[in-house]
Amino acid sequence: MVRSHVISTSLRPPSNVKDSLGTPRGLHEIAEKVGAGQPPGIVFKARVATGQHYSELSAAEQARNLITTRILWLRGLEPGHNAGTAATGEVVDTYARYVYIHGTNHEERLGRPFSGGCIEMNNLEILALFDEIRPRDQVWIED
Secondary structure, three states: OOOOOOEEOEOOOOOOOOOOOOOOOEEEEEEEEEOOOOOOOEEEEOOEEEEEEHHHOOHHHHHOOOEEEEEEEEEEOOEOOOEOEOOOOOEOOOOOOOOEEEEOOOHHHOOOOOEOOOEEEOHHHHHHHHHHOOOOOEEEEOO
């Protein structure tokens, strides 16, 4: 099934390299699903629900890009491109970089680059996608 959503990707250029903060490209799969049963807008830290909706946080915390609602953790499927290490020795492993598809507290910014490398979605849309998608389902990320 092919789906299309308004998303936000990295504010930086696309990149598969560790510490680049770029959104990785290529063929990926859903490695893990995190957040089942949590309410929309709940904030996650280190893949654990904090118990707080983003609106309950301080203005300074709300200004940051938060991981909300659900997490779909990506694993690259192309060795040397988005999985493992490149021929140059650079780490290019999407899973090890903790790159997710997740909800955001800045839905007004969707449709233009803003993230720190993840793919951000509308909270209600990530809820629906989370329920439809399974681990090992594939995701193609391109420019």
